[in-house]
Amino acid sequence: MLSFHANNHLDRRSLMKGLLTTAGGLAVANWGALTHSQTIAQEARRSGKRCIMLYMEGGVSQIDTFDMKPGRPTAGPFLPIQTNVNGIQVCEYLPNIARHADKLAIIRSMRTQSVDHGIGGYHMHTCYPSSQRFPHPEIGAMVAKYCENPDNDLPSFVKIGSESGIYGAGYLGPQFEPFVVSDDGRLPGFANPSVSPEIQDRRGELLNFMEQRFAQQRPGDPFAAHRTSELRTIRLMRARRTFDVSEEWTRARSRYGDSNFGRACFTALKLVEAGVSFVEAAHGGYDGHNDNFPTHKANLQVLDPAWASLLQDLQERGLLRDTLVVWTSEFGRTPAINFQAGRDHFGRAWTIVLAGGGIRGGQHYGASNRDGFEVQENPVNEGDLFATIYRTMGINHRVRHYLGARPIWATPEGSRPIQQLLG
Amino acid sequence: MTRFALSILVLACGGPFLAAQPAPFADAKVIHTLPWNSNVISAVAFIGNDKVAAGNKHGDILIWNLPARGGDKLDPVRRLIGHTGEINRLLVTPDGKTLISASNDRTVKYWDVLSDAGEPGKVVLNDGAPLKGVVEKVAKIPDPPPPYEVKVVVQKPIKELSGHKEWIQGLAQSPDGKRLVSGDDQGVIIVWDLPAGKEIQRWQCKHWVRSLAISPDGKTVAVSQHVPGRNKLLVPPSFHFWDADTGKMKVDLTKEITGGMSAVAYSPDGKWLAMCRGNVELEGPTGKVTLLDPSTGKKIRELTPPHTRGANDIAFHPDGKHLFSAGRDQLVKIWQLEDGKFVRDLGKFVDRSFWITSISISPDGRHLAAADDNGRKVVIYSLVGKSTP
Numbered sequence: 179m180l181s182f183h184a185n186n187h188l189d190r191r192s193l194m195k196g197l198l199t200t201a202g203g204l205a206v207a208n209w210g211a212l213t214h215s216q217t218i219a220q221e222a223r224r225s226g227k228r229c230i231m232l233y234m235e236g237g238v239s240q241i242d243t244f245d246m247k248p249g250r251p252t253a254g255p256f257l258p259i260q261t262n263v264n265g266i267q268v269c270e271y272l273p274n275i276a277r278h279a280d281k282l283a284i285i286r287s288m289r290t291q292s293v294d295h296g297i298g299g300y301h302m303h304t305c306y307p308s309s310q311r312f313p314h315p316e317i318g319a320m321v322a323k324y325c326e327n328p329d330n331d332l333p334s335f336v337k338i339g340s341e342s343g344i345y346g347a348g349y350l351g352p353q354f355e356p357f358v359v360s361d362d363g364r365l366p367g368f369a370n371p372s373v374s375p376e377i378q379d380r381r382g383e384l385l386n387f388m389e390q391r392f393a394q395q396r397p398g399d400p401f402a403a404h405r406t407s408e409l410r411t412i413r414l415m416r417a418r419r420t421f422d423v424s425e426e427w428t429r430a431r432s433r434y435g436d437s438n439f440g441r442a443c444f445t446a447l448k449l450v451e452a453g454v455s456f457v458e459a460a461h462g463g464y465d466g467h468n469d470n471f472p473t474h475k476a477n478l479q480v481l482d483p484a485w486a487s488l489l490q491d492l493q494e495r496g497l498l499r500d501t502l503v504v505w506t507s508e509f510g511r512t513p514a515i516n517f518q519a520g521r522d523h524f525g526r527a528w529t530i531v532l533a534g535g536g537i538r539g540g541q542h543y544g545a546s547n548r549d550g551f552e553v554q555e556n557p558v559n560e561g562d563l564f565a566t567i568y569r570t571m572g573i574n575h576r577v578r579h580y581l582g583a584r585p586i587w588a589t590p591e592g593s594r595p596i597q598q599l600l601g
Numbered sequence: 602m603t604r605f606a607l608s609i610l611v612l613a614c615g616g617p618f619l620a621a622q623p624a625p626f627a628d629a630k631v632i633h634t635l636p637w638n639s640n641v642i643s644a645v646a647f648i649g650n651d652k653v654a655a656g657n658k659h660g661d662i663l664i665w666n667l668p669a670r671g672g673d674k675l676d677p678v679r680r681l682i683g684h685t686g687e688i689n690r691l692l693v694t695p696d697g698k699t700l701i702s703a704s705n706d707r708t709v710k711y712w713d714v715l716s717d718a719g720e721p722g723k724v725v726l727n728d729g730a731p732l733k734g735v736v737e738k739v740a741k742i743p744d745p746p747p748p749y750e751v752k753v754v755v756q757k758p759i760k761e762l763s764g765h766k767e768w769i770q771g772l773a774q775s776p777d778g779k780r781l782v783s784g785d786d787q788g789v790i791i792v793w794d795l796p797a798g799k800e801i802q803r804w805q806c807k808h809w810v811r812s813l814a815i816s817p818d819g820k821t822v823a824v825s826q827h828v829p830g831r832n833k834l835l836v837p838p839s840f841h842f843w844d845a846d847t848g849k850m851k852v853d854l855t856k857e858i859t860g861g862m863s864a865v866a867y868s869p870d871g872k873w874l875a876m877c878r879g880n881v882e883l884e885g886p887t888g889k890v891t892l893l894d895p896s897t898g899k900k901i902r903e904l905t906p907p908h909t910r911g912a913n914d915i916a917f918h919p920d921g922k923h924l925f926s927a928g929r930d931q932l933v934k935i936w937q938l939e940d941g942k943f944v945r946d947l948g949k950f951v952d953r954s955f956w957i958t959s960i961s962i963s964p965d966g967r968h969l970a971a972a973d974d975n976g977r978k979v980v981i982y983s984l985v986g987k988s989t990p
Contacts, residue, residue: 251640255686255687255705469881469882472829473830475786476809476828476829476830517955517974518929518955518956518974519641519658
């Protein structure tokens with residue numbers, strides 16, 4: 179049952195503003211917030227927070243990374259190693275991350291509902307189940323809306339590679355759709371203009387003139403959103419050199435690892451440094467139904483130097499305090515090892531790691547039981563995780579938007595930030 | 602003579618003759634099942650003609666004595682302790698005295714298989730964890746039968762080779778028992794003086810060594826390198842011949858041989874080099890078995906039909922005429938070397954199911970041991986009968 183307080187009562191004016199009436203008389207969605215979201219955005223922007231999401235596509239095994247069960251039948255072949263924090267151990271193939279454990283908040287009690295790739299990807303990007311048939315925005319769009327710097331020429335939401343899925347800006351509107359670049363962070367070919375900068379500028383001016391004429395005749399948020407997107411694209415063309423990290427990459431490659439994911443993490447660093455609000459970098463290949471262990475080992479050897487170097491560089495450049503780094507996936511993997519030396523999809527007790535952005539590092543939150551089949555303490559669901567992330571970013575996790583007249587909240591009712599993790 | 606009359610003549614004269622020449626291994630059948638039911642059995646090896654050793658992903662190795670006749674319930678008699686990681690390869694020296702194991706614990710260990718001396722101990726069979734927690738895509742499997750305890754002799758290794766710093770997937774010996782070669786996931790290959798356990802040569806490859814073989818003259822090491830990936834190999838697989846004395850590359854066959862090989866083997870007579878594609882599961886008939894010229898690396902033929910979803914192991918039969926392969930389709934396939942003809946399957950085809958992870962043929966060629974993931978057991982086939990010399 180939804181209830182409204184007096185100060186955010188849905189009055190007639192808001193309702194009418196929330197409805198965009200077409201010539202045919204049908205009410206369609208009005209993109210954007212209606213109530214206090216502009217104020218929230220100003221607050222969030224002042225915080226200067228940014229977020230990098232490292233998404234492990236396929237479902238990453240918690241027991242073979244941060245919730246190891248040495249000596250138990252579910253253990254697998256990997257051994258735990260000590261980190262720079264007493265009491266925190268990680269997989270032996272995360273030796274570089276082990277040196278940054280003081281920055282990590284390891285949530286070992288994720289209990290999530292959607293345990294197949296499509297629905298799990300949607301749920302872990304939006305914190306809502308896909309079955310709701312609502313165009314929920316993915317987390318990058320939400321962060322872009324509230325944390326973007328409107329004066330920045332770069333897109334506010336960049337996705338490096340599409341391996342983790344593209345779920346879109348939903349009801350927030352097209353201006354917050356992800357700008358997708360290739361797996362290694364390079365811009366797509368069409369972003370390289372075939373004409374000189376002078377000609378580009380003249381074309382831009384002409385387009386601007388035409389758009390202004392068009393806008394005078396057709397006022398409305400969708401058209402405004404479209405124009406905003408277009409103008410941002412033009413500005414992006416001016417700022418595209420930010421995506422070209424080739425020169426610095428030759429020096430960074432040995433630390434990040436000579437891999438697409440390594441380069442993606444380095445590009446993410448450069449983008450948040452340049453003011454991009456949200457960058458998502460995907461690392462694929464964790465769906466270990468068979469041969470889980472050698473493939474997982476190969477993946478960690480790519481992940482470990484890239485992630486650790488990203489944390490190191492963020493810290494050295496003074497960016498870690500305001501940059502939240504989220505290590506996540508669509509679900510975890512079964513503690514039981516199946517008969518094909520694999521682990522299957524599992525949502526009952528798995529692990530997500532947060533670092534930076536004001537998160538209190540050097541701690542575990544929650545726990546799974548002895549063999550890892552169930553959460554033993556402090557269960558965390560999708561909404562709680564997103565509430566924690568939004569709170570860290572300075573966004574009200576219960577901010578309300580409208581799809582037509584229907585209110586939608588950034589996180590489901592009952593979602594609570596994990597206070598123990600907040601700095 | 603009409604075609605009909607010719608047929609009558611063939612049936613009258615040739616029929617009885619053909620009936621007396623059944624296909625080789627037509628009478629092959631399971632004679633023993635050695636239950637373990639603890640963890641995936643990852644390696645198996647005959648010790649002489651009447652003992653079998655098997656190693657699992659926990660790092661345990663058990664030895665069973667095989668009676669002359671089948672049908673009895675068989676329990677293991679020895680337990681070899683010392684490894685702390687998955688047993689990837691087992692082999693027995695040509696003199697039959699030593700079992701050699703390679704493991705994820707980064708060691709190679711030697712075991713005295715002739716001695717019965719050891720401490721009294723026990724092993725619990727059927728102690729495998731039920732496969733609960735499996736939520737989709739894989740059918741729920743019944744829990745193993747109740748655990749039971751068996752008294753065994755516990756033995757420790759007589760030698761340990763500790764030159765590797767990563768999981769050791771490659772292990773092979775020369776037929777004269779003088780050289781041992783091992784390869785790991787860091788790309789390090791070491792040639793050992795086998796009896797002494799001393800390093801002779803070592804070299805560094807670019808990627809993970811996932812399977813290797815040493816030529817019968819001990820001079821060439823054939824190596825398959827690849828890094829396993831989920832949907833695609835993270836780096837392109839490669840295949841090379843290396844000089845065992847100098848560690849220099851002799852032949853690069855990367856362009857000719859595509860795919861990562863899960864097993865490579867020279868025939869004891871040196872006529873053939875066989876390999877099977879696997880190591881990471883790929884949909885469809887991807888478990889190809891290939892025969893090469895061992896001196897040039899030139900492909901002689903690909904054996905068809907391949908295993909479904911990948912092949913795990915290969916073994917030459919001592920008759921010098923047949924090759925056996927084990928796959929992820931729960932089958933052991935038998936092939937004729939001379940013409941590449943498929944002889945028969947052992948087992949029943951099941952797609953997306955249990956694997957045969959490893960095979961070994963007894964020195965007299967009369968038995969085959971297959972590590973069967975269905976029940977995590979070792980199955981012993983008799984290969985003899987009217988059909989097999």
